[in-house]
Amino acid sequence: MKNSDWNSLRGKIHHDWMQRYFMFLNSRIETLDDIVKRKAKWQADIKEQFLEWKEKNIEFKTLIDECEMVLSPSQLLYEPPLNTMSEENKLWLGDVIHALYLERTGIRKTVNSLEAILIEVNTAFNSILKGVSDKPSPSKYFINKLTEFSINISKLPHSIQVV
Amino acid sequence: MPMGLPKILIIDDQFTNSLRDRRNLCALFGINDITGDDKTSEKIKKPISEAVFCSSQIKSNGRIENSIRLAHDAVINGWPSEAGWRWSLILLDLRFVSGLLDNNNEPKGQDGDDSFGLLILEEIHKGFPDIPIIVMSSLGRKDVIEDCRKKGAFDFIQRIGFSTEERPPKKNLLQKIAEHGLIEDNRILKNEKLRIVGRSVPLMKSLRDARRAATGSGNILLLGETGSGKELLARYIHDLSPKNKGAYKVFHAFGSAETLQEDELFGHEKGAFTGAISLKHGIFESANGGTLFIDELGDVPEVLQNKLLRPIEARQVSRQGGDTDISLDIQLILATNKNLDEYSRTGKFKSDLLNRVKAYTITIPSLRERKEDIPVITSHLLENLCKENSARWPRKILPETLKLLTDYDWPDNVRGLRNVLERAVKNNKDSELVVASDVSFDVNLPVTENQVISKNETITIDSTIDDLIKRLSTFEFQKDYSKISGRLPDLQEAIAKMMANYLLSAINVTKKMKPGSLDGELNLTGAASCMMGEQLKTPKAADLVKKLLQQDKLMLEKLLSEYPELNRVYNEALRLRPKNKKI
Numbered sequence: 001m002k003n004s005d006w007n008s009l010r011g012k013i014h015h016d017w018m019q020r021y022f023m024f025l026n027s028r029i030e031t032l033d034d035i036v037k038r039k040a041k042w043q044a045d046i047k048e049q050f051l052e053w054k055e056k057n058i059e060f061k062t063l064i065d066e067c068e069m070v071l072s073p074s075q076l077l078y079e080p081p082l083n084t085m086s087e088e089n090k091l092w093l094g095d096v097i098h099a100l101y102l103e104r105t106g107i108r109k110t111v112n113s114l115e116a117i118l119i120e121v122n123t124a125f126n127s128i129l130k131g132v133s134d135k136p137s138p139s140k141y142f143i144n145k146l147t148e149f150s151i152n153i154s155k156l157p158h159s160i161q162v163v
Numbered sequence: 164m165p166m167g168l169p170k171i172l173i174i175d176d177q178f179t180n181s182l183r184d185r186r187n188l189c190a191l192f193g194i195n196d197i198t199g200d201d202k203t204s205e206k207i208k209k210p211i212s213e214a215v216f217c218s219s220q221i222k223s224n225g226r227i228e229n230s231i232r233l234a235h236d237a238v239i240n241g242w243p244s245e246a247g248w249r250w251s252l253i254l255l256d257l258r259f260v261s262g263l264l265d266n267n268n269e270p271k272g273q274d275g276d277d278s279f280g281l282l283i284l285e286e287i288h289k290g291f292p293d294i295p296i297i298v299m300s301s302l303g304r305k306d307v308i309e310d311c312r313k314k315g316a317f318d319f320i321q322r323i324g325f326s327t328e329e330r331p332p333k334k335n336l337l338q339k340i341a342e343h344g345l346i347e348d349n350r351i352l353k354n355e356k357l358r359i360v361g362r363s364v365p366l367m368k369s370l371r372d373a374r375r376a377a378t379g380s381g382n383i384l385l386l387g388e389t390g391s392g393k394e395l396l397a398r399y400i401h402d403l404s405p406k407n408k409g410a411y412k413v414f415h416a417f418g419s420a421e422t423l424q425e426d427e428l429f430g431h432e433k434g435a436f437t438g439a440i441s442l443k444h445g446i447f448e449s450a451n452g453g454t455l456f457i458d459e460l461g462d463v464p465e466v467l468q469n470k471l472l473r474p475i476e477a478r479q480v481s482r483q484g485g486d487t488d489i490s491l492d493i494q495l496i497l498a499t500n501k502n503l504d505e506y507s508r509t510g511k512f513k514s515d516l517l518n519r520v521k522a523y524t525i526t527i528p529s530l531r532e533r534k535e536d537i538p539v540i541t542s543h544l545l546e547n548l549c550k551e552n553s554a555r556w557p558r559k560i561l562p563e564t565l566k567l568l569t570d571y572d573w574p575d576n577v578r579g580l581r582n583v584l585e586r587a588v589k590n591n592k593d594s595e596l597v598v599a600s601d602v603s604f605d606v607n608l609p610v611t612e613n614q615v616i617s618k619n620e621t622i623t624i625d626s627t628i629d630d631l632i633k634r635l636s637t638f639e640f641q642k643d644y645s646k647i648s649g650r651l652p653d654l655q656e657a658i659a660k661m662m663a664n665y666l667l668s669a670i671n672v673t674k675k676m677k678p679g680s681l682d683g684e685l686n687l688t689g690a691a692s693c694m695m696g697e698q699l700k701t702p703k704a705a706d707l708v709k710k711l712l713q714q715d716k717l718m719l720e721k722l723l724s725e726y727p728e729l730n731r732v733y734n735e736a737l738r739l740r741p742k743n744k745k746i
Contacts, residue, residue: 020184027190
């Protein structure tokens with residue numbers, strides 16, 4: 001995936017969609033808690049909006065999976081002017097540059113952390129969907145987890161890390 | 164009287180175009196959507212406001228374009244609306260996405276105009292400077308916040324997304340409305356007489372200032388003409404402040420002797436003076452933990468002004484005859500209809516006391532500055548008066564009566580209006596209507612900024628000349644060089660014209676009528692006798708008229724040229740007493 005495509009995806013799901021989803025969740029705290037705690041019925045429109053996370057979760061997974069490579073300076077070897085190098089040189093130099101980048105930015109640690117938070121987000125999401133939760137406010141717990149996830153996504157760089 | 168919810172105009176592309184997002188926003192902020200285009204908009208539990216949404220965009224030919232005109236028109240529709248309400252405030256987004264539309268009729272790309280909101284802000288603020296505008300910003304828009312302030316934005320509210328603000332969104336919006344919005348007095352009151360009625364911009368601005376001042380501490384100074392509602396506003400401040408559970412005490416600095424006023428303010432210890440048989444708490448102490456309203460501050464005697472410095476500044480008092488300091492936790496509201504700056508300049512009011520009381524000043528508009536409120540105030544007062552006087556209610560106010568009330572200038576403001584309506588009610592207890600003849604105005608003194616009106620003085624005057632005399636003899640000129648400089652010739656001319664008119668009036672009423680003729684014969688002796696109130700002989704009458712007109716040669720020339728009939732009168736006076744030559 002190219003850096004520009006990755007940023008486009010990020011803008012679409014994190015900047016645009018995520019803010020609207022937060023608004024939906026924050027406006028329905030009581031409703032969602034009632035569904036879990038008091039076994040209230042789902043209204044069609046509420047469920048439809050709530051379930052948007054399922055699809056977006058996959059896109060966020062893609063975002064996380066791709067971020068190590070799209071931010072790696074080794075990509076620059078495949079763009080002008082460095083792309084005139086021989087394929088052999090691109091390979092070994094690319095590996096060196098990438099290794100240095102990994103070491104200096106700790107990006108893998110960031111990615112692992114994001115993956116762990118995403119798992120927690122999905123757990124919180126599913127507990128509401130299944131109507132089973134031990135939290136005093138399952139919806140607030142989900143919102144808090146999603147907030148934590150969003151903050152960490154925000155911390156990701158946008159451009160290739162020339163380190 | 165049921166109060167409507169504040170009305171907000173929300174200018175935002177996303178929340179106008181996407182009904183789903185709009186519903187979420189309304190649920191989050193506690194807003195009832197009254198735009199009218201969402202047939203399935205949900206009823207909000209305990210809404211704090213009603214809102215109309217406007218995208219400020221036009222959709223046509225597969226495109227969506229931004230349009231300032233639409234925002235402008237939306238503002239006009241509520242300023243005021245046909246129903247009489249006004250926008251309490253506007254929530255304005257900054258970024259508007261335009262360009263090609265996709266299959267779902269949504270903007271395709273990211274042709275976001277980040278500055279279109281700024282253009283709308285500038286336009287609305289220019290055309291409607293009184294409407295408070297709050298910008299809905301995202302966290303990352305700090306770059307434009309300074310720009311927004313310069314262009315007239317009052318405040319900011321976080322748009323959507325996760326909130327970093329401590330207050331929940333609904334409470335946050337409620338706080339913004341209270342702090343910046345133009346809203347009517349919507350308190351829940353047991354006693355409706357305490358309500359401040361009106362929805363004019365000047366009044367709502369004063370109410371807003373009052374809400375901002377109602378912090379529960381500090382000194383607040385209320386300025387306004389007699390009868391404009393200073394005491395009602397003081398009560399409003401108390402009710403909205405953190406001190407509202409505490410006492411609300413009122414002290415009128417007028418009428419009683421200085422010693423009595425001092426005793427009322429500070430109280431006394433037992434044995435402090437002859438007659439002090441027991442301890443008495445002063446009003447400062449009684450108001451501790453609550454609010455003390457001191458009315459007519461400009462009339463506080465100088466000796467007492469000195470004694471007020473300590474409680475006003477240090478929040479401490481001692482009882483008379485005592486040496487124990489009593490600490491005060493009070494909200495102090497002071498009021499006056501006087502120009503304290505002027506009083507301070509002339510030494511009538513201590514400047515160091517003035518500096519301390521002016522911490523936060525609120526001006527209450529006179530009734531003639533908010534004439535659009537007269538109908539609703541009239542209705543409110545009438546209802547209360549009918550109930551108080553066991554008179555028939557409801558009753559209709561005829562349009563011509565309302566016009567009379569609205570055209571009058573109300574020198575004594577709402578109190579004067581109340582008096583007029585009270586007379587109308589008492590004189591027509593069983594009537595279903597309030598007609599023009601039910602309404603009679605007291606000829607009251609105009610309240611100038613330095614004028615003292617005695618509470619015990621009967622102001623109702625029988626005839627116009629008495630009123631004129633009273634006005635002239637009690638009129639206090641402003642003690643300001645710039646305001647009185649160069650006015651002597653104008654005053655002299657006005658007085659001379661007034662005397663000329665008086666003379667002509669007497670001439671008119673004493674004409675000797677001839678049979679077969681509509682014109683009467685000039686009767687100088689009769690006119691002079693009428694003016695003096697006693698029968699004068701002809702020579703004395705002529706002398707009187709000459710003296711009246713000959714005060715100033717230049718003025719006489721002017722009068723004779725402006726009042727042609729005066730020539731005839733003057734010539735007749737000269738004929739009867741030809742001592743001076745005819746001009």
